[in-house]
Amino acid sequence: MIERDDTLEFTGERFTPECVREIWCEHWHRYAFAMPLCRGQRVLDAACGEGYGSDLIARVASEVVGVDISEAAVCHARKRYGSRENLQFAAGDASALTFDDGCFDVVVSFETLEHLDAQDRLVAGFARVLREDGLLLISSPDKRTYSEVAGFRNEFHVRELYREELLELLGRHFPHVRLYAQKLLFQSALWSLDGSGQGSLVQTASADGSSIEDGFAYAPLYYVAACSRQPLPAVLPTTAWFGDREEAVYTHYNGEVRKNMKAGARIAELEAEILRLRQSTVPRPPSRWLRWLRR
Incomplete structure (x- = not known):
């Protein structure tokens, strides 16, 4: 929300232009x-x-x-x-x-x-x-x-x-x-930059094309x-x-994707570190001299 002095509180019942x-x-x-x-x-x-x-x-x-x-x-x-x-x-x-x-x-x-x-x-x-x-x-x-x-x-x-x-x-x-x-x-959009052309071509593809x-x-x-x-x-x-020229929805989507990718990379790093620590603390079998002393 945009903070303004003349805004109407957004309760969910009616839209206000500060919504994004x-x-x-x-x-x-x-x-x-x-x-x-x-x-x-x-x-x-x-x-x-x-x-x-x-x-x-x-x-x-x-x-x-x-x-x-x-x-x-x-x-x-x-x-x-x-x-x-x-x-x-x-x-x-x-x-x-x-x-x-x-x-x-x-x-x-x-x-x-x-x-x-x-x-x-x-x-x-x-x-x-x-x-x-x-x-x-x-x-x-x-x-x-x-x-x-x-x-x-x-x-x-x-x-x-x-x-x-x-x-x-x-x-x-x-x-x-x-x-x-x-x-x-x-969607992906194509438009004629010189204003020429006729009609509109609208197509919808299945997920696998x-x-x-x-x-x-x-x-x-x-x-x-x-x-x-x-x-x-x-x-x-x-x-x-x-x-909107700023493409707020698309920009937000890209930002969320980048955050998720960073989070995913960090999670992978932490998982690798946990695996390394577990491997370093695995008890080793006693040497033959230690086994002999325990007799």
Whole structure:
């Protein structure tokens, strides 16, 4: 964590921008993905938490309203990001919005669904406050990979959804839904330095390299959904990539590998020393003169 005077305590319930590496990439990527779709729009960030995402979107949107049920989070967000004129924060329940019908162009709500039971009411409220051609961007973890396969239980999650359940929930309120998979990956990347070329080549290999198939053959950890009552915007990408220039995750990984290699070498040295000491203290059989004196 980065020590700052205006940080919100990280309890595990809501992300703060002082978090690092994997969790940082996952959360910031969602808002970065939303930015081009929010340009010049009036945006609601429902369950905005600490406020970093609302602030990020406000760099391109005409207006952003961040709403969170936590008074402490809202007070913090106002203090930390309140200087931006097109950004405001309000305390409120995302599943019981008090805004007028059709007053927002875009609603974003990331990692909210799994925190409450009233999921249908939440999505219905988003549909109500959106314009007829408005866009909802919403995310949620995949119950199978996030919890069941990993054997993990997040104490702050009330109800996680399988892929089919998420699609069924969103489809009740939005005829047009596109689901994106999200997962932090370790990959080799190639990109054209002169900007030329066409399309993207995506391949996934088996561990031994015996098979290589097209596309991302990974089980998603999270889903990000784009939803609308009208056909989805043509500007929505097929894939979206995000990273930090410092490559914090990769740097940390390399550092851990180096530490483990050093530890392994030191363990080997100690084991060799123990073996040497054991060999030097093995009792030798008595000489023939000592055996004769013992008679």
